[in-house]
Ligand SMILES: Nc1ncnc2c1ncn2[C@@H]1O[C@H](COP(=O)(O)OP(=O)(O)O)[C@@H](O)[C@H]1O
């Protein structure tokens with residue numbers, strides 16, 4: 001029976017209605033004669049409050065509201081990858097068209113291509129017992145990603161029929177399962193999941209592997225684990241978007257979910273134009289073959305922006321459940337929080353700090369809690385992870401505001417973008433004094449075994465040199481450079497070398513845009529090797545100016561540009577040259593390295 005209510009009041013994206021019997025929180029509804037998509041966000045007696053995901057101009061009191069009986073859900077199945085959606089998973093074909101055939105193919109109003117036939121390999125046979133999360137079939141979704149079709153939530157039992165046809169659409173039955181209650185259910189490749197509810201898993205696992213990003217300051221100084229959570233706050237123009245793009249391009253995740261949330265339309269267009277051209281460095285395949293974009297620009301309805309991060313993380317969880325490492329970027333969570341604030345004020349809720357609703361902190365925490373490493377459901381559980389990186393754009397770069405503060409309470413990695421560094425064109429403008437990672441212990445073993453036995457020591461040494469630099473610069477500021485000893489002057493120079501030749505990394509340089517972690521470590525090791533010699537030279541009374549104008553310093557400054565196939569050999573030569581040039585000045589090769 002159709003449940004119909006009547007609109008009583010309209011306030012921007014928020015609509016009130018009466019008479020919708022049996023209405024539930026977060027139920028999806030169709031609003032007005034045009035049947036706009038909405039969601040119930042408050043039920044009070046006979047009255048419901050609805051947020052509407054489309055423009056409400058022209059809507060009038062008295063028009064109908066239809067209950068769907070379903071929660072606002074994401075549609076999950078093969079065909080998600082490569083799609084560009086709005087906040088409630090409607091494909092954005094007009095944007096898609098702009099980026100060529102790859103995306104526009106088969107795109108209808110439905111979230112997934114419904115007519116496309118997928119070549120499915122069935123992994124079960126009649127008589128098998130299966131439970132929620134078991135893989136019943138696989139299909140090659142893109143050249144690099146195998147889509148694993150799982151027994152949907154809430155279902156288990158015995159396979160009683162397998163569809164022998166091997167080319168199936170997402171709506172075709174793959175198997176029939178007889179449940180313990182004796183009911184026979186038909187399983188196809190698509191199902192729905194309510195976006196506001198985290199998908200189930202067996203248990204959480206501790207993170208043990210880094211998400212390698214190819215960005216030196218991140219991979220070596222402030223690393224994030226696969227399954228980890230990071231925030232990247234910064235004022236306007238400090239490089240949040242460039243960094244999020246870098247991560248989406250280079251991070252060694254299997255699947256990328258990129259949520260462009262409330263940022264200017266032209267920025268999003270840029271992503272949409274650039275992404276399809278980019279190639280995965282490991283596979284040489286187009287990056288869109290592992291990417292799902294959710295675009296909600298500032299000119300789209302505010303409620304859809306609020307929903308976008310839930311849609312995004314639900315899709316991320318779905319691929320995690322298949323056993324993949326997923327990385328989700330949200331740019332920016334501040335725009336999402338502003339959407340919350342706007343809706344809250346329309347609801348005339350009691351405002352909290354800076355007008356944000358009192359539940360802002362809880363909402364932020366709930367979102368980041370959906371990240372992590374998990375053991376999935378299923379009789380042969382897989383391990384999957386979701387890493388989340390949220391950009392935060394505080395007004396004027398002031399980190400004391402509520403969105404930044406509440407985010408910092410839940411994330412474990414903090415990349416503090418710095419207006420001053422950006423102004424000096426030191427990019428990435430991540431402030432090394434304010435940033436941190438809490439994954440050092442969790443990833444220690446990995447780094448020492450897989451990257452370099454002394455990885456954490458190099459890191460510590462470099463960070464302490466930079467801290468020392470800050471102290472010395474303060475002295476210079478107060479009493480002038482003459483107050484420094486040669487040993488201290490050497491520290492200033494080596495710290496400059498770390499900053500300029502190691503930390504600075506251009507996102508737009510053909511080679512430097514991505515730095516393999518082995519190369520990052522070799523680069524840092526080389527600078528520290530130079531430092532050791534330089535300290536010896538200073539002890540011998542050689543001038544700091546002379547040391548830092550050795551010919552090899554030019555080569556050190558160009559290490560970042562060394563191509564991937566030769567850097568190892570070239571950097572080894574640079575190290576030999578360091579030994580040679582210092583020994584020519586009477587400083588013998590360092591011992592005990
Ligand atoms: N890693 C980087 N390498 C080179 N340039 C960068 C880098 N990060 C930021 N920039 C420069 O800073 C500008 C602003 O960055 P953007 O990410 O758009 O800032 P935000 O999103 O924080 O407002 C970019 O257009 C670019 O010129």
Ligand SMILES: [Mg+2]
Pocket residue numbers: 240241242263267
């Ligand atoms: Mg930006």
